[in-house]
Amino acid sequence: AQSVTQLGSHVSVSEGALVLLRCNYSSSVPPYLFWYVQYPNQGLQLLLKYTSAATLVKGINGFEAEFKKSETSFHLTKPSAHMSDAAEYFCAVSDRTGTALIFGKGTTLSVSS
Protein backbone atom coordinates (compact mmCIF):
# COMPACT_ATOMS: atom_id res chain seq x y z
CA ALA A 1 0.00 0.00 0.00
CA GLN A 2 1.07 3.53 -0.67
CA SER A 3 0.44 6.71 1.23
CA VAL A 4 1.60 10.28 1.41
CA THR A 5 1.85 12.58 4.40
CA GLN A 6 2.20 16.31 3.95
CA LEU A 7 3.41 17.96 7.13
CA GLY A 8 1.75 21.30 7.71
CA SER A 9 -1.60 22.09 6.19
CA HIS A 10 -0.68 25.75 5.93
CA VAL A 11 2.68 27.41 5.34
CA SER A 12 3.19 31.16 5.33
CA VAL A 13 6.28 32.89 4.00
CA SER A 14 7.31 36.38 3.05
CA GLU A 15 7.99 37.30 -0.53
CA GLY A 16 11.61 36.47 -1.31
CA ALA A 17 11.90 33.90 1.48
CA LEU A 18 12.67 30.23 1.10
CA VAL A 19 9.71 27.95 0.48
CA LEU A 20 9.82 24.47 2.01
CA LEU A 21 6.84 22.14 1.73
CA ARG A 22 7.27 18.73 3.32
CA CYS A 23 6.18 15.39 1.97
CA ASN A 24 6.88 11.92 3.29
CA TYR A 25 5.77 8.79 1.50
CA SER A 26 5.21 5.16 2.25
CA SER A 27 5.49 2.58 -0.48
CA SER A 28 6.27 -1.10 -0.63
CA VAL A 29 7.57 -0.75 -4.17
CA PRO A 30 9.84 1.83 -5.81
CA PRO A 31 7.59 4.82 -6.21
CA TYR A 32 6.99 7.59 -8.63
CA LEU A 33 6.56 10.88 -6.76
CA PHE A 34 4.91 14.07 -7.91
CA TRP A 35 4.22 17.60 -6.79
CA TYR A 36 1.18 19.37 -8.18
CA VAL A 37 -0.08 22.93 -7.71
CA GLN A 38 -3.72 23.93 -7.72
CA TYR A 39 -5.06 27.46 -7.99
CA PRO A 40 -8.61 28.20 -6.81
CA ASN A 41 -11.30 26.50 -8.86
CA GLN A 42 -8.78 25.02 -11.24
CA GLY A 43 -7.36 21.61 -11.98
CA LEU A 44 -3.90 20.44 -11.03
CA GLN A 45 -0.71 21.46 -12.75
CA LEU A 46 2.36 19.27 -12.53
CA LEU A 47 5.34 21.03 -10.95
CA LEU A 48 7.78 18.14 -11.08
CA LYS A 49 8.10 14.40 -10.83
CA TYR A 50 10.58 11.78 -9.68
CA THR A 51 10.79 8.59 -11.69
CA SER A 52 14.06 7.08 -10.45
CA ALA A 53 16.47 9.09 -12.53
CA ALA A 54 18.21 11.97 -10.73
CA THR A 55 17.28 12.32 -7.07
CA LEU A 56 17.24 16.11 -7.33
CA VAL A 57 14.40 17.05 -9.60
CA LYS A 58 13.93 20.49 -11.06
CA GLY A 59 10.50 21.63 -12.03
CA ILE A 60 8.69 24.64 -13.36
CA ASN A 61 8.54 28.08 -11.79
CA GLY A 62 11.83 27.61 -9.94
CA PHE A 63 10.68 24.71 -7.79
CA GLU A 64 12.76 21.65 -7.07
CA ALA A 65 12.49 18.55 -4.90
CA GLU A 66 14.92 15.98 -3.64
CA PHE A 67 14.12 12.30 -3.31
CA LYS A 68 15.67 10.89 -0.14
CA LYS A 69 15.06 7.19 0.13
CA SER A 70 16.62 6.91 3.59
CA GLU A 71 14.18 9.51 4.91
CA THR A 72 11.28 8.49 2.63
CA SER A 73 10.90 12.15 1.83
CA PHE A 74 10.30 14.28 -1.23
CA HIS A 75 10.25 17.86 0.06
CA LEU A 76 9.50 20.73 -2.31
CA THR A 77 11.63 23.87 -2.20
CA LYS A 78 11.98 27.22 -3.91
CA PRO A 79 14.77 29.63 -2.98
CA SER A 80 12.70 32.80 -3.26
CA ALA A 81 8.94 32.95 -2.94
CA HIS A 82 6.85 35.07 -5.24
CA MET A 83 3.33 36.33 -4.63
CA SER A 84 2.13 34.22 -7.54
CA ASP A 85 3.26 31.06 -5.72
CA ALA A 86 0.33 31.34 -3.32
CA ALA A 87 -1.75 28.22 -4.00
CA GLU A 88 -2.52 24.71 -2.81
CA TYR A 89 0.24 22.16 -3.24
CA PHE A 90 -0.25 18.43 -3.38
CA CYS A 91 2.31 15.68 -3.10
CA ALA A 92 1.35 12.39 -4.73
CA VAL A 93 2.72 8.88 -5.11
CA SER A 94 2.06 6.11 -7.57
CA ASP A 95 3.63 2.81 -8.46
CA ARG A 96 5.26 2.28 -11.83
CA THR A 97 2.39 0.59 -13.58
CA GLY A 98 0.39 3.70 -14.33
CA THR A 99 -2.21 3.22 -11.65
CA ALA A 100 -3.94 6.14 -10.06
CA LEU A 101 -2.24 8.66 -7.87
CA ILE A 102 -2.49 8.72 -4.10
CA PHE A 103 -2.56 12.30 -2.92
CA GLY A 104 -1.55 13.92 0.30
CA LYS A 105 -4.00 16.24 2.02
CA GLY A 106 -2.38 19.31 0.56
CA THR A 107 -0.53 22.33 1.88
CA THR A 108 -1.78 25.86 1.42
CA LEU A 109 1.06 28.25 0.72
CA SER A 110 0.50 31.90 1.58
CA VAL A 111 2.97 34.56 0.49
CA SER A 112 2.95 37.98 2.10
CA SER A 113 4.59 41.14 0.84
Next chain:
Amino acid sequence: GAVVSQHPSWVICKSGTSVKIECRSLDFQATTMFWYRQFPKQSLMLMATSNEGSKATYEQGVEKDKFLINHASLTLSTLTVTSAHPEDSSFYICSVLRTTSGSYEQYFGPGTRLTVT
Protein backbone atom coordinates in the same frame (compact mmCIF):
# COMPACT_ATOMS: atom_id res chain seq x y z
CA GLY B 1 2.44 17.13 -22.04
CA ALA B 2 -1.24 16.71 -22.73
CA VAL B 3 -4.20 19.02 -22.95
CA VAL B 4 -7.36 17.96 -21.14
CA SER B 5 -10.66 19.76 -21.18
CA GLN B 6 -13.78 19.34 -19.10
CA HIS B 7 -17.28 20.49 -19.82
CA PRO B 8 -19.08 22.11 -18.20
CA SER B 9 -16.83 24.02 -15.83
CA TRP B 10 -19.75 24.92 -13.57
CA VAL B 11 -23.15 23.28 -13.28
CA ILE B 12 -26.07 23.78 -10.94
CA CYS B 13 -28.83 21.23 -10.92
CA LYS B 14 -31.86 20.38 -8.86
CA SER B 15 -31.98 17.43 -6.53
CA GLY B 16 -33.13 14.28 -8.30
CA THR B 17 -31.87 15.22 -11.74
CA SER B 18 -28.88 13.77 -13.59
CA VAL B 19 -25.80 15.63 -14.75
CA LYS B 20 -23.22 14.59 -17.34
CA ILE B 21 -19.64 15.81 -17.20
CA GLU B 22 -17.34 15.37 -20.17
CA CYS B 23 -13.59 14.89 -20.11
CA ARG B 24 -11.71 15.21 -23.38
CA SER B 25 -8.12 14.47 -24.27
CA LEU B 26 -7.43 17.08 -26.94
CA ASP B 27 -4.02 16.14 -28.27
CA PHE B 28 -3.55 12.41 -27.86
CA GLN B 29 -5.53 9.21 -27.60
CA ALA B 30 -6.01 8.20 -24.00
CA THR B 31 -6.68 4.58 -23.23
CA THR B 32 -6.94 5.29 -19.52
CA MET B 33 -8.60 8.18 -17.77
CA PHE B 34 -9.28 8.75 -14.08
CA TRP B 35 -12.08 10.52 -12.26
CA TYR B 36 -11.41 12.25 -8.94
CA ARG B 37 -13.61 14.06 -6.49
CA GLN B 38 -12.48 16.95 -4.31
CA PHE B 39 -14.40 18.41 -1.41
CA PRO B 40 -13.65 21.98 -0.32
CA LYS B 41 -10.26 22.38 1.30
CA GLN B 42 -9.56 18.67 0.91
CA SER B 43 -7.46 16.42 -1.26
CA LEU B 44 -8.45 14.55 -4.37
CA MET B 45 -10.04 11.16 -3.91
CA LEU B 46 -10.00 8.69 -6.76
CA MET B 47 -13.50 7.62 -7.78
CA ALA B 48 -12.84 5.34 -10.71
CA THR B 49 -10.47 4.33 -13.46
CA SER B 50 -11.91 4.53 -16.94
CA ASN B 51 -10.54 2.33 -19.71
CA GLU B 52 -11.60 2.80 -23.30
CA GLY B 53 -13.90 0.07 -24.50
CA SER B 54 -14.36 -1.61 -21.13
CA LYS B 55 -16.19 -1.11 -17.89
CA ALA B 56 -14.79 1.37 -15.42
CA THR B 57 -13.15 0.18 -12.22
CA TYR B 58 -14.65 1.87 -9.20
CA GLU B 59 -12.95 2.50 -5.90
CA GLN B 60 -14.38 1.05 -2.74
CA GLY B 61 -17.30 3.05 -1.48
CA VAL B 62 -18.15 4.66 -4.83
CA GLU B 63 -21.60 3.70 -6.09
CA LYS B 64 -21.25 2.57 -9.69
CA ASP B 65 -24.97 2.94 -10.34
CA LYS B 66 -24.89 6.53 -9.17
CA PHE B 67 -21.70 7.62 -10.89
CA LEU B 68 -21.92 6.22 -14.41
CA ILE B 69 -18.71 6.34 -16.39
CA ASN B 70 -18.50 5.83 -20.13
CA HIS B 71 -15.22 5.80 -22.02
CA ALA B 72 -16.52 5.19 -25.51
CA SER B 73 -13.62 6.67 -27.43
CA LEU B 74 -9.93 7.34 -26.96
CA THR B 75 -10.55 11.04 -26.51
CA LEU B 76 -13.71 11.18 -24.43
CA SER B 77 -14.83 9.91 -21.04
CA THR B 78 -18.06 10.96 -19.39
CA LEU B 79 -19.20 10.92 -15.79
CA THR B 80 -22.93 11.01 -15.18
CA VAL B 81 -24.15 11.75 -11.69
CA THR B 82 -27.58 10.17 -11.55
CA SER B 83 -30.36 11.31 -9.23
CA ALA B 84 -28.09 13.93 -7.78
CA HIS B 85 -28.43 15.04 -4.17
CA PRO B 86 -26.90 17.98 -2.32
CA GLU B 87 -24.22 15.72 -0.83
CA ASP B 88 -22.99 15.08 -4.38
CA SER B 89 -22.00 18.73 -4.65
CA SER B 90 -18.28 18.73 -5.19
CA PHE B 91 -15.43 19.51 -7.56
CA TYR B 92 -14.95 16.70 -10.08
CA ILE B 93 -11.61 16.42 -11.85
CA CYS B 94 -10.56 14.03 -14.58
CA SER B 95 -7.10 13.09 -15.71
CA VAL B 96 -5.59 11.21 -18.62
CA LEU B 97 -2.74 8.76 -18.38
CA ARG B 98 0.15 9.15 -20.79
CA THR B 99 3.28 7.11 -21.15
CA THR B 100 6.43 9.04 -21.98
CA SER B 101 9.91 7.56 -22.21
CA GLY B 102 8.85 4.50 -20.27
CA SER B 103 7.30 6.38 -17.39
CA TYR B 104 3.71 7.29 -16.66
CA GLU B 105 2.23 10.69 -16.04
CA GLN B 106 -1.25 12.03 -15.46
CA TYR B 107 -2.53 15.25 -16.93
CA PHE B 108 -5.49 16.89 -15.27
CA GLY B 109 -8.49 18.69 -16.58
CA PRO B 110 -9.57 22.04 -15.15
CA GLY B 111 -12.35 20.46 -13.10
CA THR B 112 -16.14 20.78 -12.95
CA ARG B 113 -17.89 22.40 -10.03
CA LEU B 114 -21.22 20.67 -9.37
CA THR B 115 -23.77 22.26 -7.08
CA VAL B 116 -26.97 20.36 -6.33
CA THR B 117 -29.79 22.42 -4.87
